[in-house]
Amino acid sequence: MTGVSRDEIERIARLAALDVDSEALSVLTEQIAEILDYVSQLEMVDTGVGLADSVWLGEDQPQPLRADETRSLDAAANPASFAPEFEDNLIVVPMLGAIEDV
Amino acid sequence: MNGVLDRARTAMVGIEQVEARGVNAVISYDRDTLLEQARRVARDRVDGPLAGLVFGIKDNICTLEYPTTCASRILEGYRSPYEATAVTRIKQAGGLIACKTNLDEFAMGSSTELSAYGRTKHPEDPDRVAGGSSGGSVALVAAGAVDAALGSETGGSVRQPAAFCGVVGIKPSYGRVSRYGLVAFASSLDQIGVTARSVELAARVVSAISGRDRNDATSADRDQLALGPPPGDLSGVTIGIPVEYFPHDLDNGVRAACDHAIGSLRESGATVRQVSLPHTALAIPAYYIIAPAEASSNLARYDGVRYGLRMTSQGGDVASMYRATRGAGFGTEVRRRIIVGTYVLSSGYYEAYYRKALRARWLITDDFRRVFSEVDLLFAPTTPTPAFKAGEKLDDPVAMYLCDVFVAPTNLAWLPAITIPVGRSRGLPVGAQFIAPRFEEGEMIAAAAVLAGLVDAQEEFG
Numbered sequence: 001m002t003g004v005s006r007d008e009i010e011r012i013a014r015l016a017a018l019d020v021d022s023e024a025l026s027v028l029t030e031q032i033a034e035i036l037d038y039v040s041q042l043e044m045v046d047t048g049v050g051l052a053d054s055v056w057l058g059e060d061q062p063q064p065l066r067a068d069e070t071r072s073l074d075a076a077a078n079p080a081s082f083a084p085e086f087e088d089n090l091i092v093v094p095m096l097g098a099i100e101d102v
Numbered sequence: 103m104n105g106v107l108d109r110a111r112t113a114m115v116g117i118e119q120v121e122a123r124g125v126n127a128v129i130s131y132d133r134d135t136l137l138e139q140a141r142r143v144a145r146d147r148v149d150g151p152l153a154g155l156v157f158g159i160k161d162n163i164c165t166l167e168y169p170t171t172c173a174s175r176i177l178e179g180y181r182s183p184y185e186a187t188a189v190t191r192i193k194q195a196g197g198l199i200a201c202k203t204n205l206d207e208f209a210m211g212s213s214t215e216l217s218a219y220g221r222t223k224h225p226e227d228p229d230r231v232a233g234g235s236s237g238g239s240v241a242l243v244a245a246g247a248v249d250a251a252l253g254s255e256t257g258g259s260v261r262q263p264a265a266f267c268g269v270v271g272i273k274p275s276y277g278r279v280s281r282y283g284l285v286a287f288a289s290s291l292d293q294i295g296v297t298a299r300s301v302e303l304a305a306r307v308v309s310a311i312s313g314r315d316r317n318d319a320t321s322a323d324r325d326q327l328a329l330g331p332p333p334g335d336l337s338g339v340t341i342g343i344p345v346e347y348f349p350h351d352l353d354n355g356v357r358a359a360c361d362h363a364i365g366s367l368r369e370s371g372a373t374v375r376q377v378s379l380p381h382t383a384l385a386i387p388a389y390y391i392i393a394p395a396e397a398s399s400n401l402a403r404y405d406g407v408r409y410g411l412r413m414t415s416q417g418g419d420v421a422s423m424y425r426a427t428r429g430a431g432f433g434t435e436v437r438r439r440i441i442v443g444t445y446v447l448s449s450g451y452y453e454a455y456y457r458k459a460l461r462a463r464w465l466i467t468d469d470f471r472r473v474f475s476e477v478d479l480l481f482a483p484t485t486p487t488p489a490f491k492a493g494e495k496l497d498d499p500v501a502m503y504l505c506d507v508f509v510a511p512t513n514l515a516w517l518p519a520i521t522i523p524v525g526r527s528r529g530l531p532v533g534a535q536f537i538a539p540r541f542e543e544g545e546m547i548a549a550a551a552v553l554a555g556l557v558d559a560q561e562e563f564g
Contacts, residue, residue: 009441016398016444017405017421018437019429028438031499035442038500039387042458045465082183093407 004033106154106198109249110140113156113200116247125223125245127238129161130168131201139167139198151310153196155303158242158251161202162209163294164283165189168202172209172285173217176431177410186283187318188252188294188311195310200248204238207433208401209254209287211235212262212505215496216435223492225267227530230489233263233505236297240267243297250298250307256288257389258509260295261521265484265533268523268559270304271297272547273509275540276516277322279308280315288396289320291389291513301522301551305329308543327543332551337371339549341536342477346382347508353487355527355564360483360534362563363524366556367481372549377477379469384462385511386503391446391459392514398443401436404428438499467515470537479549480537483508484521488530488564508535518543520550524557527564 009029013020020028085092114133121128136156143154159165162172164182171177189199206216214222214237222237224230225245232241236253240260243251244267253260255273264271273295284294294311298304306329313326343364348357368374406412406427413430415422432440446455473480486507495502512519517540521533536553538546 004445009445012441012445012448013437014425015448016440017402017424017428018432018440019425020437021429024434024437028441031438032442032445034500035390035438036445036455038503039391039455039459042384042387042391042455042462045384045458045462047453047457047461077183079183082181094412 004029004036106140106144107137109154109156110136110198110200113198113248116245117201117242120225120242120245120247124228125225125241126220127204127222127232127241127245128158128201129171129173129204129219129238132168135167136198136200139193143196143198148196150195151306152192154198155196155249156198156200157192158201158203158239158248159189159199160205160236160239160251160253162205162254162285162287163189163252164285165199165202167199170202170285171218172207173205173219174207174431174433174436175218175411176404176427178218180410182283184283186294187280187315189283191311192252192307201242203236203242203251206235206237207436208285208397209235209256209259210397210435210439212259212502213490213492213495214238214263215492216433218433221492224489227489229491230530231266231492233266233489235259236295237263240264240269240271240297243299244269246299250296250303253295253297254284255293255295255513256291256393257513258506260297261484261509261519261533261535262506264297265521265523266489266531268531268533269297269299270301270520270522270550271295272304272308272520273512273518274308274312274543275322275518277320278312278324278327278518278541278543280318280321282315282317286400288393289400290396291393293513301520301547301554304520305547322541324541329544329547332548335371336367336549336552339371339479339545340373340375340477341367341549342375342377342473342480344377344379344382344473344480344482346379347482349486351486352483353527355525356483356485356487356532358563359525359527359532359561362561363534363553363557364481366553370552370556375477377473377480379466379473379511381462381465381469382511385466385514386507388459388462388466389506389510389514390442390503391455392463394439394443395447395456396443398440398447401432401440404431435499463514466511470511470515470517470539474539479546482535482537484533484535485509488527488532512537516540518546520546522550522554523559524553525559525561525563529562529564531559532563
């Protein structure tokens with residue numbers, strides 16, 4: 001079994017910006033340990049120098065790239081018609097410092 | 103064109119009956135919205151390849167007619183200001199968007215039990231799952247309420263439920279159908295798929311929504327998929343049977359139905375031979391590193407600022423609000439995958455997990471490349487068992503993940519595949535799939551159409 005601690009999962013949850021309560025944290029730690037244990041069978045895979053680690057596209061399938069250019073939003077309606085507030089061509093959202101009650 | 107209005111009214115009755123039975127396949131639906139579309143198609147005499155056909159759309163695909171929730175509390179009531187290219191193309195071809203369908207939250211699941219809107223039941227047996235994550239779309243099609251539906255595949259989420267519910271499911275090649283408007287889960291794997299009750303209709307829908315799209319940089323620079331008439335037989339076609347897809351613990355009924363179908367392939371003139379895809383066992387471990395890693399990045403945008411839910415936090419600062427919103431807005435499986443994804447990408451674990459998974463993905467893809475130099479198509483069971491009981495795997499994530507053992511490899515390798523019903527095991531539908539080289543959907547669909555005409559999907563093998 002991969003040794004992953006409750007503290008480590010709590011740290012990762014914080015990195016991922018997720019609040020997890022104490023009871024859920026215990027279950028998550030146990031289940032994530034099982035998942036990591038299962039995927040650890042990939043240890044046998046060789047990642048030596050010179051080996052490819054990207055998906056095979058095929059010789060005639062180069063990754064398509066979009067032109068590096070700005071263009072207008074392809075929205076079905078003007079943002080002003082669906083934005084809660086619209087001012088100076090910008091969508092106004094609630095101030096982050098004034099978090100409303102839910 | 104009264105026929106269009108009649109079709110819309112018939113679909114209304116069908117959808118409402120299915121929901122009255124408690125299947126719970128639908129998240130958003132409105133009679134007037136459907137009738138308005140039908141009147142427009144009739145008035146404008148839209149004469150496209152999908153004229154008058156009624157569609158369900160998985161609720162992680164953006165529509166203008168309905169909210170797009172991804173079956174998540176965090177997107178409750180969210181309305182997209184634009185619609186998916188696939189939806190636009192259905193409408194341009196004369197199709198009607200009837201409803202948004204249920205799914206595992208953000209398409210993360212294999213049973214459609216993990217929805218903020220409650221689980222979707224199997225249309226034939228309410229105690230069993232419909233499969234997932236496109237369970238709502240598939241259940242609605244299987245129940246005959248809509249003609250076809252869009253789903254999405256990241257690791258088999260159209261084919262697995264289609265096999266469980268006894269209908270056709272197509273996963274196109276990565277890049278064949280634009281992902282514009284499909285809410286991102288794992289961008290290197292996600293692809294819109296189609297489910298219908300016949301190979302012909304499912305293929306017609308894939309053709310209508312396919313082709314290059316300037317709004318999706320990963321859409322292939324290819325024309326719309328062209329479909330020819332189905333061949334009379336499979337003479338000249340070589341079909342490989344991968345031994346790894348027939349393990350010792352394969353359900354007896356699934357094995358017998360597939361063996362019977364293989365016999366039919368031979369009778370139709372195909373050359374059938376055994377092949378090996380030796381890295382198949384690495385697919386689920388690789389998938390459950392790559393997909394959560396990409397999900398942890400894609401779902402970072404749900405922070406309480408730009409979309410949907412925002413929770414008050416005790417700390418009162420912005421970071422606390424982010425954590426409170428995401429902690430409350432995401433369900434159990436989504437939180438689990440975000441944490442796994444963040445873990446495998448974090449300092450110290452990248453080499454041990456993510457890099458290994460990328461290499462495994464390459465090995466799996468190379469297996470397919472090698473066998474497709476010897477055979478035209480692959481044929482295999484779609485799932486190891488028929489539909490399982492609701493709740494059976496909810497507390498065991500790894501057991502749930504293994505439901506996708508025969509479908510996830512094709513997503514990792516960007517290949518197309520189609521599942522069709524080939525019989526029953528213990529009274530439940532069994533699906534089998536053809537897998538083709540990338541962008542070779544035409545031959546794959548033709549072979550599936552021939553086989554569908556030879557097998558009896560109601561025959562019992564269990």
